[in-house]
Amino acid sequence: MNIHLYLLNSLDNDGVLNYNITYYNTFNNYYQNSIEVILIQPFIHNTIHVKQINTEVIKKTLKSLTSATKANLAQATGLSIATCGTILNELLTTGEVLEHEQEDSHGGRPAKKFMYNAHFSYIACIYIKAEETRHSLTYTVANSIGEYIESGHEEVSSVNATIIDHLIERLIHTYGNIKAIGIGIPGVAHQGMIQICDASELIGVPLEYQLNEKYGIDIIIENDMNLTAYGFYQKQQYDQDKTIAVVTFIKGSFPGAGLMIDGHIHKGNTRFAGEISFLPFGITREEQYAQLHQPSTFIPLAAKMLISLIATINPEKIALTGDQIHSEQVKDLYNACLEYIPIEHMAELHMLKEPDQDYMHGLVSMTLESLDYALQLVEKRR
Template identity: 55%
Template sequence: MSPITNNTMQVKKMNLELVRQALKSMKQGTKSMVAQATGLSVATCGNMLNELLDTGELFELDLEESSGGRPAKLYQYNVNYSYIACMIIQAGVETHSLNYRVANLAGETISEGGLEAAQMNAGVIEEEVDRLLSLYPQIRAVGIGVPGAVYEGVINLCDIPELVNVPLMDRIHEKHNIGVLIENDMNSTVYGFYRKQEYEEDKSVAVVTFVEGSFPGAGIMVDGHIHRGNTRFAGEISFLPFGMSREEQLRQLHNRDTFPHLSAWAISSLIAVMNPETIALTGSLIQPPDVQMIRLECLKYIPEMHVPQLTLLEHPEEDYMYGLITMTLESLSYSLQLVEKRR
């Protein structure tokens, strides 16, 4: 394929994505309204709208009323044109769980459910993907959240050892030819938490979890963007130099006398490095009185003016799933960076 042909195809894909996003935002609109929202010409928008209409990605509604002349056609995006499936994997003391949600392109729930298993391995996850795709063949992407570090689609550190070093992303993609996103649970949670706040400007926030039977972890947003780090290891706060073995760290985290002190060390480190506006605390080891105790411990190391708001996140699964759904939907969108530079 020649460079000119390739560039033309890229521009077309980006124009289509601009039109999609415009209609999703407007709910419905005319060709002129879409042109105004995207900055594209009316003629280009007409071509894009016709193409999306032919594939069923758009609906053509009743003609818009006009004060005179020919009435304009009205278009609406078909949010049920395709679906995504998202699964959150959680490690338990005796059993592990998998909770899923099938959603349309507006993020609205089509179906949800889950299962528990003493052994959670790639086979269990793949069987669930197979089942959901057989029920909903219009699924275009799968998002999987895991309690561990993920690098290039492979889990390299996890509270569920059976999932480590398994090329799960490639296996699902090759079998079903769909998009696959595998994301750290805390990254998904902090993204969901952040998006729900609807900040008017970019902020820095973190979500820190302390779960029974597991090491702590954190999801980090810096200036409105997830901070994953060079090898996607950011947020693995259990590897901070606490001056003790990991076995001793786990023991002290599960001791009510030492928990506030040890957790405050980790949180103080986050404050010193990222200076966030808010840190949300969650997990089965956190109790409501701990929030104030941890804050007082942090004040031993951090000047008060720099200590962020500490809050208790009581239902992290909601933010986890919301974040994963949002990220999976975003993975379907063709990159608009070149368009933004061009405009």
């Protein structure tokens, strides 16, 4: 398993921090690529931002290691031992870092070891399902390194803002150190407002704003397919950035897709990307819905959706999920796509085995990332 460590080198005149990223593996082989780290928020040339970034580097490094001494951290991050010591002292004061047992010494005072406090803060993640005959909320509380603390599932008569709020209120009451809430929805939220959703009572609700105002913590609302694609993509452990799609066909709903393009979730200008049911099929939405729910017309229409994705984003894989599609239909879909797509450009098609696990994995990962200091890693073009 590769560990990604970020090394602070310098600050240039454009407010760009130049890092080196080093990949260590279990055989101690490594290679280095120069990348840029760009602050998403406006950058002012002062030591506060540099210190925040250095602190984030220390925290990420400790999370990836069981424990480390100051010297270990200095070697891994490229920061000085003095800088590591100052940051560690501050993190010890807040409780975000803990002292571990001291390292054995071959003479002299043993070196102190430090470990990240995984229980310093928690996140709560909830995903919503609104299917033809059932509605539900599935939730997980996770610690700072993504370990699940509690998980549960609730069947409800309908999904609305009040029901979601009651669940969040209960989780925050149980776990007082929840710092962020992630919510997955079968629809689209733009600027905190839910615009399209299979749970009709949420349409037009400024859910992100309402929850943020009440609880004063970070609220993330994201499309279910984006999260499933993100979780599925992470589990592939690609060595290089890839393009993949996850497409779902659920009874009682229109299909949708989550897109990962060159290693990044593709949401589009208004987060509408992946709403493949709005493609121009030359039929009304009512006719489209009827054809998707008829065995004789499902394959031709579903194939058109996949063909559009393949021709547009050229994915390596398309993972299929939902109760409308079965494993024996994958070959028929593949052959239908080959009538239009040259085989050398054809994506692999296969059924997603554990879509709910991928969904929650993506939601937990994205919610944890919301707590990190705002950095964007961009590979340098040479």
